[in-house]
Amino acid sequence: MRQSELFSRTYKEDPKDEVSVNAKLLERGGFVYKNSGGVYSYLPLGWKVIRKISAIIREEMNAIGGQEMLMPALVEKKYWDKSGRWDVGIGFEVKGKEEKTPGFVLGWTHEEVLTDIVSKYISSYQDLPFAAYQIQSKFRNEPRARSGLLRGKEFIMKDLYSFHVSLEDMFRYYNEVKGAYEKIFKRCGLKSIYTTAAGGDFTFSNTHEFQVESPAGEDEIVLCRLCNFAENKEISKNKGGDQCPECQKGVLDKIKTIEVGNIFPLGTKYSEAFNLQFVNKDGKKAYVVMGSYGIGLGRVMGTVSEIHHDEQGIIWPESVAPLKVHLLAVGEMTSSLKKQADIAYNKLAKAGIEVLYDDRAQVHAGEKFYDADLIGLPVRLVVSEKTIVQEKLEVKHRNEKETKLMKLEEIIKTLS
């Protein structure tokens, strides 16, 4: 990808009014554009990050048997009437011109819709268990959107739902999902803390959240760093400084965290509402037991930028970096410089390495370096008159200070 053709550009100044780090860095770098408070567009670079995160999530969801699908964002009122969640107040209600009252809501979760769908196909214990998921925009009328990508009114979410013959089997799968989630966050460069939390509207029991420690977080949890016991402050009977009730050894820390994912045991709440039953081995009918599991992709992206940055900009972990390499043609854009940089770009691309190529002719070295630091791709390669003389390229990793000179072929070998 040639930077000269990228329609977005970077900005030197922080956006006015923005306090949160993720909003500042992602807007300045041209990853996202704020259309409204809590409503963002993903620009080409930002969308690449979302696609990297989606790919990781898909792999891990598929690995635990999740079947990907897509449900409508426009959800008819009949669904919510059955579950009693029409009046929860979080949804954006939608009304056709000819309608007197809203007949739809923009989907803010999909237990109802999927349960209804599934009831057409599930009739026997032999059809169970299974799990299905989608990656889709959700809409929630947050009374107060805030913190850049961390709490929006529209956001991209992966929602997985599982269906089982028993509570026991549901909890078996619940644990599998837990494992998958831990892999996902780790792969995204986040250290997640498995935290017990309150149930709320979704469930009959406690739920679990995946929290990432960050001053930008709006949640508070108590955590034992010795045994990893963690509880959301909402429900915890413990407070910071207390002895850990689990291992009896550690002392609980009270920390701020960002909730990047959550998992809910649903029980039979929705299967009862939609009469989703199956026939068991004894020929008797029973309600399907369900679980639901969410991850906010934009929130993951925002959290990564909160965790991985320095004064100069973002430091993308390789796994979710929009591209792997930032290739800079530095110095006066002579025909020899352009030629050598083009060759490097083409060879890297041919080797299947994703490159952002700063081929802008009128841009000075300093500006290119600042941009590279802000955009934060893992590897920076420089071609200049200096490097050409030595028939090498300068290599620098975003998270390291040193630069070194290497042959292009060598670089390609280490990168691919």
Add this chain to the structure above:
RNA sequence: CGGGCCGUGGUGUAAUGGUAGCACGCUUGCUUUGGGAGCAUGUAGUUCGAGUUCGAAUCUCGGCGGCCCGACCA
């Protein structure tokens, strides 16, 4: 939804009742080329509505919008 701060070219800011200015960006030209370069040139702005006033970016009221705190967080 309550409270606070705020709204000036594309971006960031100055002007507190009297000529809307600066920096960056962008245009054009020349110079320059390893950490946001220089000279010249052009471009572009007071969120909307009502009011007060001879005169409003500035004061008053209202709308809309943004950020922050709280409530809320399914």
